[in-house]
Amino acid sequence: MWGRFMCRFLSGGTGQGPRVKAESQTRKSETWYQMYLKESRKRKVLFPGMLQPEKLSHKELADMMKTAVLYHNGPLVALNKPPGLAVTGKPEELTLLSVLPEVGQHLGLSQELHVVRAPGKESSGLVLLSSCPQITKAFQNFFSHSRRAQKPTVTYWAVTVGIPAASKGKIQVALKLDQVGGMDLVVPVKAPSRQTLKEGVKETLTHFFVQDSTSGCALVKLQPLTAFPSQLLVHMMLQLCPVLGDHVYSARIGSVLGENFLLPVETTVPQTQVLNELLLRRLQITAKETALLPLHLHLHQILLPQTSVAPRVLIAPLPPFFSQTLWNLGLQMSDQPRKK
Template sequence: MSVVILTVSEDEADIRLDRYFRRHYPHLTQGALQKLCRTGQIRVDGKRAEASTRLQPGQAVRVPPIPVSSAARPVRDERPPLDERLVREIKGMVLYQDQQVIVLNKPAGLAVQGGPGITKHVDMMLDGLREGDDPRPRLVHRIDRDTSGILLLARSPGIAAKLAAAFRGRDIKKTYWAVVVGRPDPQEGEIDQPLVRLGMGPNAIMVAADRKDKEAQFARTVYKVVDAAARKFSWLEMSPLTGRTHQLRVHCESLTTPIMGDPKYGGEAAHVDGFADQLHLHARELDIPHPAGGRLVVSAALPPHMQETFRSLGFVAGSTPGPSRRSR
C-alpha cells in the first residue's frame, strides 16, 4: 500500500472530508479518520485538514495507506427503505420542486444532518423525495437545528455543484426573520463584526473577535427593525452577507438584543415568561439564480411558535407569497 492522491470531482462539491472518506473508504471508522487528520497524514492541497473540512472541486486529497478491501472508488449508497411516516413528513415540507431543485420549509428542532445524539435529520429522509431511478437529492446548504425555514436541495450532483458555487459567491439573497429582546440602536444598518470559534464539537461556540485576531472570520449582516412592541421586543429582518456558523445569533447578541429563546447565545435575557422557549429565528426567503436560467424566489411561512409570538406582540406578517420564477 502507498499514499494515494485523489482529486475532488464536481459531483463532490462542498462535501465534508469525513463524508468524502465514507464514500471512498467505507471501512474506515470516524475515529480512525480523525486520528489520521490529527497526525497530518490526511491533507487537502498539502495542508492539514479536519474531518469537518468542506471540499471543493479540483482539490487534492492526500490519502495515507489504509487497509481496505478494494481500491478507492465511489461506493453505492445502499440504504434501507425509508419508513412511510418519514416519507410523508419530508414530502409535507416541500414548498417548491422542479427537475433541478427542491425547496423545503424545515421545522424548528429538526437537524439537517446527523451527529452525536441525533437520530432523526433531514439528510436521512431525502430518499423520500427521489423520483424513480433519479439520484438521491443533495443538500446544498445547512441551517441550524433550532432554526426553521427554507432549505435548498439539488436533484443531481451537477446541479448541487452549481448551486454550491452560487452560495460561495454573492448571487444569492437570504432573508431571515427574528424576534429579539429589546430594540437595536440604530434600528437599521450593517453589522460588521468578525467571529471566531471557541472549542470543538457540539459544545463549540462562535464569539465576537478582534479584527487583529488571525483566527477571526469576517462576518457581515444587514438588518432592519420591521416592527417593535414598545422597547421590549423587536421583529428584525436580516440578510447575512457572509455565511458563518451562528452568524445571525451572535450578531444579534452583539447588538445587546439576543434572539428570543436562544439557548446558546441569549443567556437569561432570551428566556421570556409567557413565550415559547424556542429559538425565534426563521429562514424566511431565498432568492437564487435558477440552474435552468432566471431566478427563483421562495418564501416560507412562520413556524407555529413564532406565529403565536407574533400574535401576542401584535406583529402582522401578512400572507406568504407563493414561489416565483422570473427571467433575469
Template sequence: MSAASSVDDGDVRQFTVTKDDDGVRLDRWFKRNLPAVGFATVSRWARTGQLRVDGKRADVDTRLEKGQVLRVPPGGSAPPGIKSARPKKPLTEEQITLAESMVLTQDRAAIVLNKPPGLATQGGSGTHEHVDGLLDAYADEKGPRPRLVHRLDKDTSGVLLIARTPGSAAFFSKRFSGRTARKIYWALITGVPEIKDGLIELPLAKQPGTGGEKMMVDETEHGQSARTRYRVIGRAGNAACWVELQPLTGRTHQLRVHMAAIGHPIVGDGKYGGQAAFLTGAISRKMHLHARRLRIEHPEGDLLDVTAPLPDHFAASMVHLGFHEADGDLPLEQVKLVPDKVIEKRAAKAHAKEYRKERRGERRKRADAPPSGRSAPKPRAGVKKGPGSKAPTGTALARASAGRASAERNAAERAANGGKPVRRAPAPGKTGGGKPPAGKAPRRGPKP
C-alpha cells in the same frame, strides 16, 4: 444517463459529460461514474498525461463542463448505460409523510423545503432524525440521490434548498459561495436597537473548549470577517421587536452571535443570550429565527424566489405581540458586498499604518533624549526657546537691567561733553591704566 461511453482501440474509453455532471471536479466525476477507480489511480493517470479533456491534459481538480469529452485509459469498470446508484434507504410511512409535508416547490434541478424547528439538517453525535436522512424520499428510481446545498441550525426553521442532481448541486453551491444568493431571515429579538437599520461587522471564531459547537466575537487576527444587515420591522414597546436579517457572509451561528453581541439576543436563543433571551407570558421558549425567503439563480436561467410560512410558535408570538406578517415583506434592497480579501487588505493596511505611527513616536523620543552620560547642550545665542522653556531667573533680569542703565548713562555723558568720551577718575584705592596705587609697589611672585 450520466455519461455516454465508447470504446477505442486498446480499450481506451471516451465519456461525454452530461448536464448532471456539469461543474464537478474530475476526481468527483470518477467517484460518481467509475467508483472502482481509486483516487491514487486517477492522480497517477493525470500526472502521466493519460487523462484528457477535449484532447488536453487534465488534473484531478479540473472542473468539467457539459459536452466535454473525457478520455480515460483502461482500468476500472465503466457503468452499463448509467452508473449504479447506491440502494435507497428504507423509510417509514411517518418519515415519508414528513418529507412530503416539507416540500414548498420542486422541479428537475431543485427541491425547496420548509424545514421545521427541532429537525437537524445533517446527522451527528446522537442525532438520528435529520433532513439528510430523508432525502431518499425525493429520489427517482434510477436517478441520483438529492443532496444538501446549504444548512440551517437545528432550531432554525424555514427555506432549505436541496439539489436534485450533482450538476445542479455544483451550480447552486457556486452561487452560495459567490454570495449571489440572497437569504432573508425573520427574527424576534429582546429590546429595541437604537439604530433601526444597521450593519453589524464583527469577526467570529470558534469558542475554545466547546468542540466547535459555539462561536464568539473575535477581533484578533484569528477571527473571520462576518457581516449582517438588520432592519427593524415592528416593535412591542421596549420589550421586543421584529427584525429582518440578511447575512452577507455565511459563518456558523452568525445571526445569533451578532444579535447577542449588540445586546439584543434572538428570543429563545439561550445558547448565546442566556436568560435575557426569554420573554415572560405567552411567548414560546423556542427560538424565533426563521429563514423567510431565498432568491437564487436557477440552472435553467430563471430566478428561483421562494418564501416559507412561519412555524406555529413563531406565528402565535407574532399575534400576541401585535405584529402582522403582511408588514414584513419589505423590498429586497441590494447591498453592495465587499469581498473578504478587500476587507483583509484594508485591515492589514490599517495595522501597518498604526505600527508606523508607534515607531515614529519611538524615534522622536530617542532623538530628543540627550546622549548617555551627557547633559543636554546649552542653546546657542540667538536660538529661541520653545514654549516649554523656563522663564529667566531674578538674578538674570537684574543683570540685564543694570547693563541697560549703564549704557544709557554713558550715552547721556557723552552728549553733554560734545560727543567726546568722558574720562572718569578711578575709585578710591584704584588706579587706571593697570598701574598699582601710589605708595605701593607691585606684587611680585615668589623668588625662584
C-alpha cells in the same frame, strides 16, 4: 456540457408540467402546517409547529418531510424545515439527511438529493436540495459570487428580545469557535490578526432591518453576507437584542436597572433565556415554560440564479408558533393585519 444538458433535461426545461407539480407541492406544505394547528387545538400544544424528533420514528419523519416540500422541478427541491430538526448528524441519528432517500423516491428522483442551502438545527425555514451535481455546483458558485459582491441571497426573520438602537445597519465582527465551559461555542474576536484569520477566525457580516417593534421586542429582517455557525444569534446578542428562544447566547447579556450589557464570555455558559414578566404575559407562557420556547429564527427567502429549473425567489411560510408570537406581541409583517 453533457452533464448540464442532462440536468436541464431532467428539470423538464421550461414546460408547464413541472410548474403545476410545484404548485401542488405548495398546497401540501400548507396542509402540513394546518395539521400542526389542528393538533395543537386538540392537545392544547404550547408551541404549534415545534418538532420533537426524539418522539418520531424514521417513517413518521420521512412522511412529514414529504409533505414539507414547497417546490419541485426536475432535480431541484425546496422544503420548509421545522425547527428542532438537524440537517446532518451521526449515521444513527434521525436527521433531515437520513430521510432524504424517501423524499427523493416520493418525488420520483433517480439520483440522490444533496443539501445546497439550509438553516441550522434550531432554526426553521427553507432547505434547498438538488439531485444534479452540475446544478448544485452552479448554485453554489452563484452564492459564492454573491457573497464576494456583498449581495445578499438569503433573508431570515427573527423576533428579538430588545429593540436595536438603529432601524437598519450592518453587524461586522470576527468570530471563532472556542471552548467555553467545556462546550464548543462561538465567540467574538477583537482586532483579529492575519495569523488568527488563518487559524479559524472569520470576518462575518450581516445586514439588519427592523420591520416593527413594540413592548420591548422587535421583528427584524436579517441578511447574512457570510456563513458561520450561529452567526445570526451571536450578531444579535452583540446588539444586546438576543433572538427569542435563544437559550445559548442570550446568557451573555446581563441587566442592571433595565440597562443591558455584555458579560465576559469566559464566565457565561448557556442557560434558559430569561424573560421579564410583561413579555411572559404577552407570550402567554409561564417562566417554567420558557425552557420550551423555540428559536424564533426563520429562513424565509432564498434568491436563486436565473435558470429554467426554479423561480428567482423561493419563500417559506412562517411556522405556526412564529405567527402566533407575532400576533401575541402585536408585531406586524408588511402583509399582516395588526393586532387590535
